[in-house]
Amino acid sequence: MNWEPWTGCYRMSAGCDQCYFYGPNAKRYGQNTIEKTDKFDWPIRRNKKGEYNIKGDKILATCFATDFFLPEADEWRKEVWKMIKERQDIDFLILTKRIDRFLESLPEDWGEGYDNINIGCTVENQEMADYRLPLFLSYPMKRRFIACSPLLEEIDLSPYLAGVDHVSLSGENGRDARECDYDWVLNIRDQCVKAGVTFWFKSTGTFFKRDGVVEKINPFKQGSLAKELDISFLDGKKLF
Ligand code: SF4
Known part of the structure; x- marks a missing residue:
């Protein structure tokens, strides 16, 4: 399942040049305006019985059609951290080309990281691997993966x-x-x-x-x- 709390993005590095969502041939998503989606609070929405709409024991691919660490989303991300913390029964998978904004984007109670987050650092070439991965490895987080x-x-x-x-x-x-x-x-x-x-x-x-x-x-x-x-x-x- 995918969760896109916001939409919109723009080029960051060579790997973005043909971006499916925002690149030169983007059709459905051919815009760079960053805005909240109507699914912003989806993980904590409840039905009439008071139960979460999304049941637990799921993996939610988060911001796979934008970037979790966009500076334009700094204020919204504070609320997203709270939702992630509330849903300990969901694994949130976050993939980013902006890992260098990680430390300045963390919530105060991050400590060594939340248990239910798996962060992926994208690297498309040697230059980005040599820039992003030393930073990525130096940051506190419980689970991490690399996406080439x-x-x-x-x-x-x-x-x-x-x-x-x-x-x-x-x-x-x-x-x-x-x-x-x-x-x-x-x-x-x-x-x-x-x-x-x-x-x-x-x-x-x-x-x-x-x-x-x-x-x-x-x-x-x-x-x-x-x-x-x-x-x-x-x-x-x-x-x-
Ligand atoms: S960071 Fe990701 S979503 Fe944003 S333009 Fe680059 S490839 Fe597309």
């Missing part, structure tokens, strides 16, 4: 894998997507094997290069082809 999404080049993650629970990887999707080379994918997988970190090859992206040949993959097949290649190892972790 979209993967734009070979990345050496090996200096940053200690203390990370999981790595997910996707190629870029879209008409003008940049190609994703299977050798880069296998290389990152090897790094995860050596570090004992679970790995999920989630999607090939649109232009997938294998053995020197670039193939155009239908959007509906990018996930299934990645799965068919059978290189993920998840050790019982839930997919998201």
Whole structure:
């Protein structure tokens, strides 16, 4: 399930250039105005019986169509932290390209982190890995993962894998997507094997290069082809 308390975003780094929601070919979401959605308080809404509308024991992918740490959402985020704290029975999954705004965005009672939050730092190339991941690893949080999404080049993650629970990887999707080379994918997988970190090859992206040949993959097949290649190892972790 996805929860978007706000909508709107804008380019942050190279990985945003073909953003599905706000990039050059965005159709449904082709705007950069940041505003609250009508689902802002969704996790704490109750029905007439006084029960939460969203039952517990769920994973809520939070801000996957915007960025949780946008400065424009600073005031709203204070309320969102309270909702997250109230719903200890839900796992909130937060993915961001703005991890450098983490410390200034925390609630006062954060301490070493809330138990029910899993934070993902997105890195699309070596430059962003070398900038974002040392910061990411230095911040207090209970669970963390790295999302190579979209993967734009070979990345050496090996200096940053200690203390990370999981790595997910996707190629870029879209008409003008940049190609994703299977050798880069296998290389990152090897790094995860050596570090004992679970790995999920989630999607090939649109232009997938294998053995020197670039193939155009239908959007509906990018996930299934990645799965068919059978290189993920998840050790019982839930997919998201
Ligand atoms: S941060 Fe994410 S949602 Fe925002 S423009 Fe970049 S890719 Fe799109």
